[in-house]
Amino acid sequence: MTQIQVSFGDCDPAGIAFYPNIFRWLDKAFHDWLRPRGGHADLCARLDAIGIGLIEAKAQFRRPIVDGDTLAVDLTVKEWGRKTVTLEYEGRVDGVLAFQAQEIRGLFKRNNGDTFAAEIMALEELVKTVGET
Template sequence: MVHELPIRVYYEDTDMGGIVYYANYLRYIERARSDWVRSLGVDQNAMREKDGVVFVVRRVEADYLKPAKFDDELLVRTVVKAVTGVRLIMSQEVIRGDDLLFQAEVTVVCIGEGGVPARLPANIRRRIH
């Protein structure tokens, strides 16, 4: 399963040199994951209210390869690598044209009230497979 989200780099995303500030790549990939979940038909507010669980990032391993700059058109590509009862592991890339700028492996889990680990809801696991 592959999801792609186009993103434009705005002035507010950059540092004084017009280069995308490193933490904004994490925002870009978060935005892409949220868009991907929505595209699956999952309402995260309803998931929290009905199932009592929310998604949280457990781990991110990231590589910054090339800089993105003001006004660049980027593509964030998300690929599900593994799904278990308790975690999703995704590969995410930020691309400009043919250039890979950033890549990350992200592990997402669910937690319930009080931060207690929880299983991924079955209906979500079925939609991802």
């Protein structure tokens, strides 16, 4: 779980969290999830990859998040595919659902200057050696 202390600078003129910050916090939760597994750079080096990149992201906002809130973001692996992993997120303030989100990510490699989505099974195996959430 990733904890975010929401501040005034995270909010728009209406006083609620500016929606791009939600996606920034999803990315933080993703990298916090990778950290005990070696972190993004280490995993990419071990897999000869250039990144675990975002393919798709979407969110549903359920309640406003405001200055002073402590946001708890949980990440769950929904599905491992051949070339993608689907991640689900829930953001809660004081136990109340503030947003739900989903990302689809891929493992990207480069060959002769071409970037491509590689099969993701090796990443899945590395992640599972430390445990999924």
